[in-house]
Amino acid sequence: MTFKNHVKHKMQAGKKTVGAWAQIASPFTAEIMSRAGFDWLILDMEHGPGDILTLVSQLQAMQGTDTCALVRTPWNDFVTIKRILDTGVHGLLVPYVNTKEEAEEAVRACRYPPEGVRGVAGSPRAQGYAQNVQDYLQRAADEILLITAVETPKAVANLDGILSVDGVDGIFIGPMDLATNMGYLGQPGHPEVQKTIAKIEEKVLASGKILSTLADTWEQAHGLYEKGYQMLMLMADGTSLAKLAAQKVAQFREQYPEG
Numbered sequence: 001m002t003f004k005n006h007v008k009h010k011m012q013a014g015k016k017t018v019g020a021w022a023q024i025a026s027p028f029t030a031e032i033m034s035r036a037g038f039d040w041l042i043l044d045m046e047h048g049p050g051d052i053l054t055l056v057s058q059l060q061a062m063q064g065t066d067t068c069a070l071v072r073t074p075w076n077d078f079v080t081i082k083r084i085l086d087t088g089v090h091g092l093l094v095p096y097v098n099t100k101e102e103a104e105e106a107v108r109a110c111r112y113p114p115e116g117v118r119g120v121a122g123s124p125r126a127q128g129y130a131q132n133v134q135d136y137l138q139r140a141a142d143e144i145l146l147i148t149a150v151e152t153p154k155a156v157a158n159l160d161g162i163l164s165v166d167g168v169d170g171i172f173i174g175p176m177d178l179a180t181n182m183g184y185l186g187q188p189g190h191p192e193v194q195k196t197i198a199k200i201e202e203k204v205l206a207s208g209k210i211l212s213t214l215a216d217t218w219e220q221a222h223g224l225y226e227k228g229y230q231m232l233m234l235m236a237d238g239t240s241l242a243k244l245a246a247q248k249v250a251q252f253r254e255q256y257p258e259g
Contacts, residue, residue: 001128003136005090005143007040007068008169011210011230019070021214021236025050027061029237034067042233045084046072046095056087056125070145076102078109078117085110086124091145093172093212098154100161107167110144112137145169147212147231150200151177159200163207170210170231173200201227 007017017039022030025048033041043050043058050058059069071084072093081092094106108116122133126140146167150156151174162168175188175197184190204211205228212231215221221232 001132001135003126003132003139003143005068005145006066008091008143008145010039011170014230016225016230017232019231019233021233022058023048023236024238025054025058026237027054027057030058031061033235033237034062034065037065038067040068040070040090040231042070042072042093043089044072046074052083052087055084055089059087059089059125068145070147076106076109078105081106081109082119085118085140085144086121086126088124088126090143091147091169093147093149095149095174096151096155096177097148097162098152099158100165103148103162103165103168106146106148107165110146111141111167115141141167147172147210149174149177152181153196156196156200159203163203163209168209170212171200171204172231173197173211173213175213 011017019038019040019042020033021044022033022041023044030041030043041062043055045055055071062069068090070091070093071089072095073084074080076094076097081094084092092110097103097106109118110116112118112120120137121127122130127133127136147170148162148168149172150159155162163171175193176186178196179188179190179193180186182193182196184193187193201211210231211229213224213229214233215224218234221234224232
């Protein structure tokens with residue numbers, strides 16, 4: 001089976017995509033959301049409770065759909081990245097990348113020697129358990145999508161260098177982390193944070209690389225797409241279910257306060 005990332009090629013052609021977070025490490029929510037038709041899901045191993053085995057179960061649940069599986073890694077660590085890529089995912093969102101050098105490390109973690117440091121094996125799931133070795137080895141560098149996160153003032157200051165790294169396909173703006181690291185705990189809407197986000201947007205869009213973030217409402221998402229974002233997370237399995245559940249309970253309590 002040919003290893004191909006149709007979402008990466010779609011965005012390289014300038015098209016927009018839609019996705020969601022899968023954060024509760026459930027194969028059931030991964031199955032439900034991939035069947036819904038999202039272009040991609042980000043299976044969250046930074047803030048989610050899952051491990052490699054739960055990741056594999058989520059990937060198995062997504063089989064048979066056209067949804068690409070991406071993973072937010074726990075950290076910019078080449079051993080962890082190697083294990084995640086060997087499951088067969090199509091791309092990574094690497095958090096807390098603050099310098100050009102750290103971006104280069106992320107690229108090397110995704111590449112086989114001599115361009116990188118990724119260990120070579122034919123036995124993992126990504127290589128079809130030795131049934132698809134050469135196709136995967138030859139195509140992995142081009143097909144794996146690599147997005148790095150800008151979440152600190154240091155990353156903002158070094159953004160030109162990060163954008164110059166060949167192999168970094170795009171930038172994810174993490175508004176909550178960025179706000180907090182700027183001294184505005186949990187306040188992504190603060191004017192100073194928004195001013196910084198506008199600066200990031202300008203540089204990433206000028207670079208021609210993919211620009212990504214999350215959106216709470218469709219109105220917000222539409223505005224971001226019109227700005228030039230190509231990759232937006234429009235929901236998350238845990239928080240979206242929690243919000244819907246609270247809304248339904250509130251509606252009941254309002255109509256029947258005595259129960």
